[in-house]
Amino acid sequence: xxxxxxxxxxxxxxxxxxxxxxxxxMILANLGAKIxxxxxxxxxxxxxxxxxxxxxxxxxxxxxxxxxKALL
Numbered sequence: 001x002x003x004x005x006x007x008x009x010x011x012x013x014x015x016x017x018x019x020x021x022x023x024x025x026m027i028l029a030n031l032g033a034k035i036x037x038x039x040x041x042x043x044x045x046x047x048x049x050x051x052x053x054x055x056x057x058x059x060x061x062x063x064x065x066x067x068x069k070a071l072l
């Protein structure tokens with residue numbers, strides 16, 4: 001039987017961008033919270049343009065936003 005994560009019943013709207021906020025939200029996701037990342041409709045998060053790229057996506061952006069749902 002898998003243990004329940006401590007924040008499994010929590011939903012967080014993530015309006016942050018670039019580094020500190022997305023990193024904190026990533027930690028909350030690791031602890032089980034459901035994170036919904038909300039980005040600017042025109043451009044999305046600025047970190048989408050940071051290299052290096054893998055398969056056309058910013059590795060930086062993907063690593064900080066893994067495990068999150070997204071709204072653009």
